Amino acid sequence: MVNLKIDGQKIEVEEGTTILKAASELSIEIPTLCYHPALEPYQACRVCVVEMVQNGRSKLVASCGRVVEEGMVVKTDSERAKRARRLFVELLLARAPASELLQDLARKVGIEVSRFKTKKEDEKCILCGLCVRVCNDVMKIGAIGFANRGAKIEVTPPFKEFSKVCTTCGACAFVCPTGAIKLEEITENKVTPLLSEFDEGLEKRPCIYIPFPQAVPNKPVIDRENCMYFKTGNCKICETVCQPKAILYDQEDTIIEEDIGAIVVATGYDLMDISQIGEYGGGRFKDVIDALTFERYLAPAGPTSGKVIRPSDGKVPREVAFVSCAGSRDPEHGVAYCSRLCCMYLIKQAMLYKHAVHDGQAYIFYIDIRSNGKGYEEFVQRAKEEDNVIYIRGKVSKIAEDNGKLRLWGVDTLTGEQIELNADMVVTANAMLPSTGVKELASKLRIPTDSHGWLQEAHLKLRPMETLTNGIFIAGAAQSPKDITDSVAQASGAAAKVLALFSQDYILGNPVIAYVDEEICAGCGTCETICEYTAVEVDPLRNVAVVNEALCEGCGACAGACPSGAMQHKNFTKKQLFDMVEIATEKY
Amino acid sequence: MKEFRTHLMVCGGTGCVSNNAFKIKEALEREIKKLDLEDEVLVVMTGCNGFCAQGPIMVVQPDGVFYQMLTEKDIPHLVEEHLLKGRPVKKLMYTPSEKKKPIPKMSDIGFFSKQRLIALRNRGLVDPEKIDEYIAREGYKALAKALTLMSPEEIIKEIKDSGLRGRGGAGFPTGRKWELARNAPGEQKYIVCNADEGDPGAFMDRSVIEADPHSVLEGMIIGARAIGTFHGFIYIRNEYPLALERLIKAIEQAREYGLLGEKIFGSDFDFDITVHRGAGAFVCGEETALMACIEGRVGRPRPRPPYPAEKGLWGKPTNINNVETWANIPLIILRGSKWFSEIGTQTSKGTKVFSLVGKINNTGLLEVPMGITLREIIYDIGGGIPGGKRFKAVQTGGPSGGCIPAELIDLHVDYEELTKVGSMMGSGGMVVMDETTCMVDVAKYFITFCMDESCGQCTPCREGIERMLDILTEICEGKGKEGDIELLEELAYAIVDGSLCGLGGTASNPVLTTIRYFRDEYEAHIKEKRCPAHVCKALIQYFIDEEKCNGCGLCLKQCPVDAVIGELKEPHSIDQAKCSKCGICYESCKFEAVRVE
Known part of the structure; x- marks a missing residue:
């Protein structure tokens, strides 16, 4: 010391x-x-x-x-x-x-104006050499260096020519304290910045990042696919700057195995991609964006700090058209069902837009306004009266770009007239779709999905949070499009169901389940293959089928399939059934 | 060895070579052959004689007759007269400007008589390309003594006791430096000879290597033994082709003789030298930048500490000394520290090689004992200022040194005295200035040099020097403002204080010393818009005195821009709008009719 x-x-x-x-x-x-x-x-x-x-x-x-x-x-x-x-x-x-x-x-340090001659008014580079050193010493690439010496020194790629060796890792721009380095000026290789998934690609993100502000746990993750250390073995800047030494590159994903008593499936949903909606530009028009992207513009902590701007030119849009049912309620081109929450969130967004751009005008194209929740209808009225949102009943048939503006065509179904509207920006409420990967999950859990791919409840009215498999529950938009209120209600219900299950020392099973007559069973395994609930296994030592009573749903498939008749249904044995038939047909 | 009655020592330094010394040598040999004197007279090409202004030079030994400014035409006459008839040729001898009579003997010429040669002990006496000649003059005797009779500690003690200080400029005690390197932990160590001499007007190191490369090698081998290393580097600038060639030849010869390589002198000591050619950057003379170059990196300095003695080449302890320092070592070992420490002043021992250039009669290379006065150097050795002009100042220490004014001409030259007056010893360049030199212009010149040669790494040196140049340029162009001098001083002090390496740390010296001693000249430029030395073109005008002008028309004929007008035999005048202020009219007028104001 x-x-x-x-x-x-x-x-x-x-x-x-x-x-x-x-x-x-x-x-x-x-x-x-x-x-x-x-x-x-x-x-x-x-x-x-x-x-x-x-x-x-x-x-x-x-x-x-x-x-x-x-x-x-x-x-x-x-x-x-x-x-x-x-x-x-x-x-x-x-x-x-x-x-x-x-x-x-x-x-x-108390300087207002420098007493010395300035060399170049728009110069930002202070020749601190950080970019050169990070490229050479840390990334070990050497795509930029110093040319000349003394007062003529400058940062440039070797021989002032575009450099092919540049990997466009961006470390130089990252360490540059003054923003003087422009990656495009150093390399002719294509610069593809990593875009923030959370900010809908409106902002760049580094390779090590906290996925979104409320992430749990609120800790950074490394994007291994793009991380220079995983790609080249160099860099490790995050490790050197992390004071608590929390960066561990050799950490691997671990598979955790737990025995559990119940599962609540809450997958959330996806939005239909705008590229699938050809009549609205299919993603060709920069100023036609989906509502989730617009949400990022409105967010005070978002990439524009709450300033609403057009993606194409950064100008403040004076007229914004909101289009509901983009892909929803459209069995021909999209999905047949109603996405349920668009009506309400478009109203919210139209109002927030008005609060951000006071002299702006919001239009909402709708088929019906579905405001059937508590306080919802009042909210709609408020939008119309206080924020002067103009509602146009009718579906937008086509959007086209015209001289920097967007032109919308549709029919006003109240007057029956064709309408044309010019707007600076269009926000579409795209159809909600089952989350990607739900199919695989469902087959893993052995729970069914409906024709659209949403998870199927056990009974639409009486058992909306349960599935046909005992102990597996569903919540929120895993089942169908749902807003926060409904999701919370269903999730609470599912949780209550789980608690009810856990409050007992034993599970009261369905008495009508399969059993094996071990005397007859030949251990052929037909029942094991046919059981959808993995409730039957063949004991390898005794070579007889064994039924897991907790898993058996009593569907009877095994009993029907058993070639020897060893597998039977409790209380529904062949003898009992035939006896029942006999008694029932006695009079005849 | 065959004996000859006469040796003709033809100077083969770069100065004389560029004045056809090789042709002179050939002509001599041709003539000698013609007169059948081959068995009696030997022509020897030596290293730099030092009196470069009078080149090509030849000294006839053993008579010691000095011939100068030889041309091929002179040779037949000279050989016949001197070598055949025994009559030295007077018209080819040196004649001082103030005297009419020529001085035949070299030892009687003022330029040589006040010098004391240690580093340059063999100059003009041996053929630098022949190791035998070096050995004949006690060469490698010191090495034998050091290797067989002395322990490394004893060698270091000897050097420490001698009081030898680094001749590269900073003046760090050499013995202590060696001791630090010897005591630094680690098996692998290096020594380096710094021959990257880059000061404008300085050619000491070049001349030492050209005249006596083996003295440097011998010094290095002794140093290697003392420090405990088996590898050395010589970093020499590529702009010195002759020095480089002789150095490489010398190393080869030394290897052949077993003086470099394995088991030197049959001892268990191995040592070899690699020559590294520099690619022309002044800053590479700075030791950390120099090491970066040897390692193959860009020549930019790094901050010290760690010093090279702790972490040098490839992170190993390294000892770096200048050419002249190494050349001093053999004689100190041979004659003892006591002999050496008796020469010089209290703090600065031994001699120092200077290159004397600028407005001086005897341009050349000289080695003088420390403590000699500037007056002795400039007047006795240098022969004063040409054209009877007034001595104004002398710049010592190169671009990082300072200008010492005429008032301080009795200054005793040593490390401390030079630093006290704001200059430095530097590597030994001396640029003499007379009354026609503008001191602001001088400061501008050196600052321009430093700006071009700055590596551009640290803010004060890169930005500060350029801003100083901005201000100096404005002053010279007559756009100087009140407060410019103060701003220059503020900048200069901050650059000295805050720069990363020695280049920035001393770059302000020319500005600071010229302001210190010639503030009135700066003020004349700024306040009166006048250049007292009539140098700054924006501040002067040429006039023709009608009374003195007789209309000879010489200036009219020579003026490159047709600014001189007038009829033949009528007084002329100058069209100021056309005049480019080149000064040709002023110099050509035989009647002193052209005035500068």
């Missing part, structure tokens, strides 16, 4: 610590520009200079790279250090006047 004094405060740090790190432990802030924890200290911007007194001699050193020594006295805000720092910031400001980072730093 090394003892030193920083700005009069004593501190003990490990050997090899830099002054910058030691100061940060004391919460003393020293500005830096060319420093990055993932890279070796470069000590070139000299903005982090501090005055160091050692053996009675004082000198300026770059705190980012200078290692502490016993008895060292450091002054981070001495007049000498401050004067030098201020001048260096002023010199850099003259070099890169367009850099906001530098402008802020300049204001912080």
Whole structure:
């Protein structure tokens, strides 16, 4: 351990610590520009200079790279250090006047305007070398470097030619503190940024990211497919900057096996992709977006901070048309069913749009307004009266782009007239579809789905949260399109069913289940193959079929299939059935 | 070895070679053959003699007669007169400008008489391409002594006691440096000879290598023994082809003689040297940048600590010394530290090689004891200022040094004294300036050099120097403002204080010293828009004095832009709108009728 004094405060740090790190432990802030924890200290911007007194001699050193020594006295805000720092910031400001980072730093150290000649008004690069160093030292690619020397030095691909070796990993742009690096200017390789799934592709996301703000657990994940470390073995920047050392690249997905008593299936839903709706542009028109994307524009914490803009040109849309039943209630082109919640969320979005763009106009095209929940109808009225949302009864037949605007055609079924409407932006309420992968899940769980692919309930009216398989329940949009209210209600019901199951020490099974007459059973296994509920197994030692009474649903399939008649249904044996038939037909 | 009655020592330094020294040598040999003197007279191509201004040079030994400015035409006459008839040729001898009589003997010429040669002990006396000649002059004797009679610790003690300090510029005690490297932990260590001499007007290292490459090699082998390494590097700039060629030849010869390679002198000590050619960047003379180059990386300095003695080449302890430092070592070992430490001043021992250039009569290379005054160097050795002009200042230490004004001409030259007046020893360049030199222009020149040569890594050096140049250029163009001097000073101090390496740390010296000693010149530029030395073109105008002009028409004929107008035999005048201020009229006028204002 090394003892030193920083700005009069004593501190003990490990050997090899830099002054910058030691100061940060004391919460003393020293500005830096060319420093990055993932890279070796470069000590070139000299903005982090501090005055160091050692053996009675004082000198300026770059705190980012200078290692502490016993008895060292450091002054981070001495007049000498401050004067030098201020001048260096002023010199850099003259070099890169367009850099906001530098402008802020300049204001912080008390500079309004640089006294020196500026070289290029729109220059942002401060030549801190972070991009070059990350590309060469960390990513080990070498797609960019410094050309020339002295005042003529610049960051460029070798020989100022587009570089093929560039992997477009984007590390250079990522570490650039001033935003001077544009990936497109470095490489001719196609730059494909990773887009945030949560933000519907409106914003980029890094390879290590928290999927969405309310994610559980709220921890970052690594996108292994795109992570440079998994692709090339280099980078590991996240590991070097993570102070609690929480990054583990060798972590593998683990399969957890648990014995459980009940399952609640809650898969959620998917939206029909706009590309499937050809009459609305099929995804060709940038300003025709689905409601989920529009939701991201409206979100105060979203990519535009709640500002509503057109994706095509970033302008604020003055007229927005909301189109319901895009794919729903349309057995010819889409799905036959009603997606149930679009009516209400379109109203909400139309109102939020009006709150964001006061002089804007919202139109809603609808077939019927289905506002049959508590307070729903009042909500519709409020939209019409307070926010002046114009409702047009009729389905939009076609959307076309016309001179930067969108033109909608349809029929007003109230007046019977054909209408044409121009809008800056169209928001479609796409049909809700069963979640991808539901089919596989259903077959794994041995529960049935309906003709659309939604999970089938045991009984539409009497057992809406149960399935035909005992112990498996469904909730929310796994069953059918459902809004939050209904989903919560159904989920609570399913939970209550599970609790009822768990409140007893024993499961009261259906008495009418299969049993095996072991004397007769030949262990052929026909019953094992035919059982849908995996309730029958052939005991390999005794070579007879064994019925798991907890799983058996008493369907009788095994009894019917058994060639020897060893498999029987309790209370429905052949003899009992024939006796019953006999008694019933006695009179005849 | 065959004996000859006379040796003709023809200077083969770069200066003389570029003035056809090789042709002179051929002509001499041709003539000697013609006169059948082949068995009596030997022509030897030596290293740089030092008196470069008078090249091509030849010294006739053992008489010690010095001939200068030879041309091929002179040779038949010279050979016949001197070698056949025994009559030295007076018109080819050196004649000082103030005297009429030629000085026949080299040792009587002022330029040589005040010098004391240690690093350059063999210059002009041996053929640098022949190891035998070096050995004949006690060459490799010191190595034998060091390897057979001394322990590494004793060698280091000897060097420490001698008080030898680094001749590369910073003046770090060489013995202590060696000790640090020796004591640094690790098996693998390296030594490096820094021959990347890049200062404008400096050619000390080049001349040492050209004149006596073996002295450097011997110094390095002794150093390697003392530090405990078996590999050394010589980093030499590729712009020195002759030095490079002689160095490589010398290494080959040394290997052949068993002085490099395995089991040197039959001892258990192995050592070899690799020559690394630099690709022309001033900053690569900085030791950390130099090491980066040897390692194959871009030549950019890195911050110290860690110092090379702890972490140098490939992270191993490394000792770097300058050419001249290495060349001093053999003599110290041979004659002892006491002998060496008696030369020089209290803090600076031994001698120093300087290259004397600029507005001086005797341009050349000289080696003088530390503590000699500037006056002795400039007037006694340098022969004063040409054209009877007034001495104004001398720039020492290259672009990172400072300008020392005429008032300080009695300054004793050593590390401390030079630093005290704001300059530095540097590698030993001395640029002399006379009254026609504008000090702002000088500062601008050196700052331009530093700007071009800065590696561009750290902010103060890259940005600061360029901004200083902006301000200096404006001052020279007559656009200087109040406060410019103060801003220059502020910049200069911050650059010194905050730069990453020595280049930035000293780049401001020319600005700071010129402001310190010639502030009035800066003020004249800024306030009166006047250049006192009549150098800055934007601030001067040429006029023709009608009374003095007799209309000879010489200036009119020579003016490249037809700015001079007037009838023959009538007083001329200058069209200021056309005048490009080249100064040709001023120089051509025989009647001093052209004035500058």
